[in-house]
Amino acid sequence: MTGAGERVVVLDDLSTGTAARLGPDVPFVRGSALDTGLVERVLAEHSVTGVVHLAAHKQVGESVARPTRYYRDNVGGLADLLDAVAGAGVQRFLFSSSAAVYGNPDVDLITEDTPCAPVNPYGETKLAGEWLVRAAGRAHGFATTCLRYFNVAGATAPELADTGVFNVVPMVFDRLTRDEAPRIFGADYDTPDGTCIRDYIHVADLADAHLAAARRLSAPDTVGDLTVNIGRGEGVSVRELVTLIGEVTGDTRPAVVEDRRPGDAPRAVASAELAARELGWKARQGVRDMVDSAWRGWQLHHS
Numbered sequence: 001m002t003g004a005g006e007r008v009v010v011l012d013d014l015s016t017g018t019a020a021r022l023g024p025d026v027p028f029v030r031g032s033a034l035d036t037g038l039v040e041r042v043l044a045e046h047s048v049t050g051v052v053h054l055a056a057h058k059q060v061g062e063s064v065a066r067p068t069r070y071y072r073d074n075v076g077g078l079a080d081l082l083d084a085v086a087g088a089g090v091q092r093f094l095f096s097s098s099a100a101v102y103g104n105p106d107v108d109l110i111t112e113d114t115p116c117a118p119v120n121p122y123g124e125t126k127l128a129g130e131w132l133v134r135a136a137g138r139a140h141g142f143a144t145t146c147l148r149y150f151n152v153a154g155a156t157a158p159e160l161a162d163t164g165v166f167n168v169v170p171m172v173f174d175r176l177t178r179d180e181a182p183r184i185f186g187a188d189y190d191t192p193d194g195t196c197i198r199d200y201i202h203v204a205d206l207a208d209a210h211l212a213a214a215r216r217l218s219a220p221d222t223v224g225d226l227t228v229n230i231g232r233g234e235g236v237s238v239r240e241l242v243t244l245i246g247e248v249t250g251d252t253r254p255a256v257v258e259d260r261r262p263g264d265a266p267r268a269v270a271s272a273e274l275a276a277r278e279l280g281w282k283a284r285q286g287v288r289d290m291v292d293s294a295w296r297g298w299q300l301h302h303s
């Protein structure tokens, strides 16, 4: 955002984030988005006109084990935040949603009209969050946008790479670094190579999508709500991804196939048409860019 000339203030409790990743000129407040008094002060002191709400718990497995924590913070906390936003007269609200709202639809391309049927509490909180955001926007007269991210990967610079091992790309890197073969969960799906197909999106493209959405929200004639998929519209199988990771890392040992994981959809690929139409945004980076950049980041953080 700052690179694009926008002024921002960042509120983050650093539960998973790192303050050193912010540019030196970005005002930073350490604290929780669940702390309503603090949020109200920050909105007022910085004359905030729009909010991009990224903070959330996002681990599917943990959400199954601790659903009350997910509902309390991702939904209840969001309700408090929206009250503060409405009270401060903020006119625009951008919400990080997820492809997890769809669950496992049996369609070739997931459009925004595909029925939402999340299959875990994390996805449920994202869907409830969307409902809440749209309802609050309608009630208080601010414009809202929900971005449903598909599978985020890659790094904009090695030092900014994700250090968590929660998604497939770092999970494969982790196995290779431990001198172990990558794992594929299920190779008997009804897909061309039997492995699950996903839509991967480079984090730099995702950032551009936020900028496009923020700009659209800032236009004087923007009212109401928009909910849009953020993906490339192209499917890549887990086996294709593992092969690509082998090429990039130079470690081409064959993957081991294990049992399917419960809840994994055979295919989850976005229709990217609405994003192109409404945001004028389209992903530019391919899966090799994601793996290349993620690998440079992994090497930096694990050398």
Ligand SMILES: NC(=O)c1ccc[n+]([C@@H]2O[C@H](COP(=O)([O-])OP(=O)(O)OC[C@H]3O[C@@H](n4cnc5c(N)ncnc54)[C@H](O)[C@@H]3O)[C@@H](O)[C@H]2O)c1
Residues within 6 Å of the ligand: 011, 012, 013, 014, 015, 016, 017, 018, 031, 032, 033, 034, 053, 054, 055, 056, 057, 058, 096, 097, 098, 099, 148, 149, 150, 151, 152, 167
């Ligand atoms: N990474 C993905 O693949 C993906 C996919 C779909 C949706 N999303 C959504 O995107 C958003 C960001 O995900 P991410 O991968 O960047 O996660 P992340 O954990 O890397 O970043 C979340 C940030 O929010 C901060 N945070 C968490 N709880 C907070 C709180 N109560 N108050 C203030 N700050 C808080 C963390 O410190 C961190 O800086 C989440 O809402 C997530 O559900 C992510």
